[in-house]
Amino acid sequence: MDLKEKAALVTGATSGIGKEIAKALLTEGAKVAVNYRSDDQKKEETERDFETLLTVAGRPSSDLLMVKADVSKPAQVQKMFAAIDKRFDSLDLLVNNAGIQSETPSHELETGQVEKEIAVNLTGPILCCCEALKRFLKKPRPHGSIVNVSSVHEEVPKPGFLPYSVSKGGLRNLTRTLALEYADKNIRVNAVGPGTVDTNMNSKLSDPKVRKETQRNIPLKRIVQAKEVARSVLFLASDAARNITGQTLFMDGGLSLY
Template identity: 40%
Template sequence: MTDVNTELRLDGRTAWVTGAGKGLGRAIAVALSQAGATVAVTARTAADLESLAAELAGHGGKVLALPGSVADSAVVRETAERITDTTGRLDALVNCAGISPHFTRSEQVTDQDWQQVLDVNLQGTFYCCREAGKAMLAQRSGSIVNVSSVHASTGFERIAAYAASKGGVEALTRTLAVEWADRGVRVNSLAPGYFHTDLSSGLLDSRWGERIVGGTPLGRVGDAGELGGAAVFLASDASRFVTGTTLTVDGGWTAW
């Protein structure tokens, strides 16, 4: 009989989390560390990573803090190499780096605004998948979790670039899952609904917040820590027969 508790453990494994400085990425990094993984964390702000590293180390976790932008392919390549050189392996990648700095009607979105979002959310995800994938394919094992959004599959005003980037993330996920399955690498996506984070605070604190909460059957938005278990599941052997799928965590927001 399979021991689910054992399968959910990540002892002896290395997990890389991008966008780990704040919000959902930070919560996921904490959850992976609690599951026993050595956690390599990436974000643009070094101070955020230093704070996270101190928190994880204070609880006995092993952590490698590597500041940098996922939108820079050279930085991503160097980061992946440092992780494998330091730990000897790479077993899981959680692509959580993402931005949504504009809440603008589509006809008013500038070329620069559009490109900025796609550079981080879609190109950055691909760069990290590509470099982590090389290491995982070489060892013939690994799990990639691309953090998407409920807006990859549902419409909402004023987020054209963000929604398009997340739709692309899910398409990329399905393609890589098919391409890499026969070499032991699984690729899935995790689609959060609305959670309390710095990224969502402006929207949730505005008149839109009441609409969002009102459309969520559980009657509230999520706490960042509530996403960690889903990420651990997809990164672990408990999901070893799951690839190319999207796990939605949204309090029922898309069920209406």
């Protein structure tokens, strides 16, 4: 791919899908800002893994920037982008990956839970898109790419997960609106829509019965792997997808066809 020396930000990138996306970008030669929410073991492990990857490839450790921010907090998002400005010359790619999910019957939802989920899954990506767009437009020849990590549930309702379904539905129009608004500035905005992926978010899959039943309900009978999502993000971010904007690439084993 053609991502060598491009600068990217991946949000929520110390676990699951985000970590695989950041790893794939680093492997392709990109400089990566890895966003994380809190200083914990996952952050330490990710930093160690990625530093090793750079050392083995003979690249400077400055190609990796670990940057702390809660993406739902405007002041923290601004600080995160300021840190990226300081380290990298420019920004070429934003991957909005951070997300949370909770299950509650809709009539039992509390305001705080709704606000939090929408803030992380939808307001966060909007704030990050606005900051990234400013940087894409500031270049002598404006260009850039955004990939939102959405879900099959931007298309297929998920009963019991109202704030999640609503926020992913919102991401669909975030993707499409920005794609149209900035197409003439050489900025592309797309999304990936994974189905069921083997990550912490789906910890129920560690129960063999649940796993079997889940697989049975997927047309292709496969649970998606985080690495596979990462490959699709790389494709959408690269010039191989230069004619693609405003689209969600579903990788759901056919779930969205039901």
